[in-house]
Amino acid sequence: MALPKYRRVILKLSGEALAGNKGYGIDPEVVASISAQIKEIVSHNVQVAVVVGGGNIWRGVAGSTKGMDRATADYMGMLATIINSLALQDGLAKQDVDSRVQTAIEMREVAEPYIRRRAIRHLEKGRVVIFAAGTGNPYFSTDTTAALRAAEIEAEVILMAKMVNGVYDSDPMKNENARKFDRLTYIDLINRGLAVMDTTATSLCMDNCIPLVVFNLNEKGNIMKAVLGESVGTYIGGDMVG
Template sequence: MAASEVHYRRILLKLSGEALAGNQGYGIDPTVIGNIAQEIKDVTDLGVQVALVIGGGNIFRGVAAASKGMDRASADYMGMLATVMNSLAMQDALEQVGILTRVLSAIEMREVAEPYIRRRAIRHLEKGRVVIFAAGTGNPYFTTDTAASLRAMEINADIILKATKVDGVYSADPKKDHDAVKYSTLTYLEVLKKGLQVMDATATSLCMDNDLPIMVFDLTVDGNIVRAVKGEDIGTIVKGG
């Protein structure tokens, strides 16, 4: 495939922690993470620069713990550490398929990850390495969606690819409502006004303020990440009006 077929040259791929758990619902499924790593390799083989942000919901959910009485800041820090565990697992899976990978953590832990420095992250990308941003923004009360938006803007990504288990954004849950309508495109304001589950309001507002498009697509279909970087119509694009 010629590089000219690639629509996006630098992407930020946002994965939920649940995506790594597969059907088991918690922890990390080695087969699933191996398949994701192979798809990312297919993308990097096209010359696309790839950064990742991975959630921690398969290990620990800060919001859920806070709702049961735990201090919210403490719960969020635990959630950030869960994202580091997922990032290290993904780094290992990527290196097993021959991709040089760096984990940059917003919380300093030099024994396992590099500290997050914007220029260093960009330099890694320019050298063809996959960069995984761990520990969210390093601050409680912010989701990994917001971290993805922030990091995508800091590295001048062309788009955020939000991988989910459905093939786009619907007017209602398509599994519960057979009349749910899939949107091919949406504006940031439509997402905010309709309360659609694309990214949280802070992340969506950040993207809107900086005109950074978001594509929501189905990760469970083989080859979809490649299709996404080629600009194929496989999901829902959120962009300016």
């Protein structure tokens, strides 16, 4: 059995990924597939934390552009991430994977409050920890949440699950001649304006030397390949050495 390259990881899932082909809401089949893939890497003794977006239900930025107060819109987005996190927890339970949802906004009836040491202890016991409600503050994306939590729990990598198989110089859905990058640096992301994560999140990763692996979630087995350190998607780090 191949040994994992990473022992503690953050898996970043977009809310849209949970919607599948429906485009909105939560597709139980997609949740089941993701849960099965998480189970596979947990069985390799990899400690897994997950950050889920809420774009399949609500986007704070979209609401604010239509006149809604930005802070209010962002708090609504945080609640959407909690809905997604509970759905993922249910999917993991069906795979007999023990998990905990920790929220940055306290709601003890449905989830634990985020406590760094408790989160690390859960990971050490083999439980999957799902971080919900972003950072608990408006104006910060779930990408920033992933970078922040990765630094706090000392994760070795952030696995960015996308709908495309890596990072391109332009949108591959619109440009058939778009060029895919196998490796990039954090500075490349910022200077080229590549839409992998926002600048705040990229800067956090750069400052804390947390590499990123961007890959296609729709291809089953890619999460495992990323954990094993196989060439999948695009690797992003401080230099060109993966």
